[in-house]
Amino acid sequence: MVRRAEAQAAAPTVGGKQPGKVAPRPRSPAGRARLAAQRLAEEYPGTAAELCELDFRNPWELLVATVLSAQTTDERVNSVTPKLFAQYPEVGDLAAADPGAVEALVHPTGFFRVKARNIIALAQALCDRYDCQVPTALEDLVTLPGVGRKTGNVVRSVAFGLPGLPVDTHVGRLSRLLALTSNEDPVKVEADLCAMLPPEQWGPLSLRMILHGRRVCVARRPRCSECIMADFCPSATIPVNPGPVSAAASVGAAGRRAGAPGASARPGPAQRSTPTKRSSRRVAAPSSRSTSSKPAP
Numbered sequence: 041m042v043r044r045a046e047a048q049a050a051a052p053t054v055g056g057k058q059p060g061k062v063a064p065r066p067r068s069p070a071g072r073a074r075l076a077a078q079r080l081a082e083e084y085p086g087t088a089a090e091l092c093e094l095d096f097r098n099p100w101e102l103l104v105a106t107v108l109s110a111q112t113t114d115e116r117v118n119s120v121t122p123k124l125f126a127q128y129p130e131v132g133d134l135a136a137a138d139p140g141a142v143e144a145l146v147h148p149t150g151f152f153r154v155k156a157r158n159i160i161a162l163a164q165a166l167c168d169r170y171d172c173q174v175p176t177a178l179e180d181l182v183t184l185p186g187v188g189r190k191t192g193n194v195v196r197s198v199a200f201g202l203p204g205l206p207v208d209t210h211v212g213r214l215s216r217l218l219a220l221t222s223n224e225d226p227v228k229v230e231a232d233l234c235a236m237l238p239p240e241q242w243g244p245l246s247l248r249m250i251l252h253g254r255r256v257c258v259a260r261r262p263r264c265s266e267c268i269m270a271d272f273c274p275s276a277t278i279p280v281n282p283g284p285v286s287a288a289a290s291v292g293a294a295g296r297r298a299g300a301p302g303a304s305a306r307p308g309p310a311q312r313s314t315p316t317k318r319s320s321r322r323v324a325a326p327s328s329r330s331t332s333s334k335p336a337p
């Protein structure tokens with residue numbers, strides 16, 4: 041019993057968990073969705089507002105920041121919005137702004153002419169139709185310039201605490217890797233996820249999947265050995281519930297594939313003992329000359 045406990049303590053971990061006792065793998069997409077939501081909530085705690093990496097003080101600022109975040113990083117947007125809102129603090133101020141001045145402020149976010157035009161038109165539409173207030177209904181939000189379902193769901197879930205599941209590239213990619221959906225269309229992915237989880241989990245789950253996709257499940261080289269969902273993810277590149285010996289072998293193989301420091305690429309003893317074709321020809325050459333019919337001098 042002591043030796044077994046020592047072996048389990050020394051065994052390598054997968055996603056920060058000991059490989060000894062592993063819960064049964066969920067067999068249905070709904071089961072994987074529920075377990076993924078649970079694991080991600082443990083790894084990335086907090087409300088939707090706390091998980092959002094865009095800086096904002098009210099729904100209006102979040103709406104503008106989300107529009108500006110297209111094709112750029114949250115960090116870049118956060119570097120621009122303080123100056124933008126310092127110059128145009130209210131919705132009506134931006135509605136009457138000079139396009140050239142707004143373009144200069146949002147220039148670092150890319151596509152600055154389109155974005156400046158959109159946020160000015162957005163402010164004007166809010167003042168014309170909603171008394172300069174941000175509406176809460178998704179049906180109203182998506183009618184605003186530059187606002188689609190993803191942006192509308194961000195505002196609903198983060199700024200208002202209402203049900204909304206934004207689907208960006210990370211959410212769609214992780215959902216397919218976890219076999220929660222096979223759809224590529226963000227609207228269909230949203231419908232599939234929403235059908236498997238309660239509404240209060242939609243917004244936080246989306247933001248946690250985004251964080252996990254940025255930090256661990258990276259598109260070009262996912263770090264499955266660090267993933268908290270590797271034991272039930274159908275796309276994981278590490279064995280499920282490995283024993284102490286096979287786990288060590290899998291870790292070594294993963295290190296050689298990734299070029300990890302200290303990982304040896306030298307062949308094992310069995311590989312070194314197998315002769316190559318060149319060495320076989322070199323050994324066979326003398327025997328062929330010794331059996332030649334040509335007389336010796």
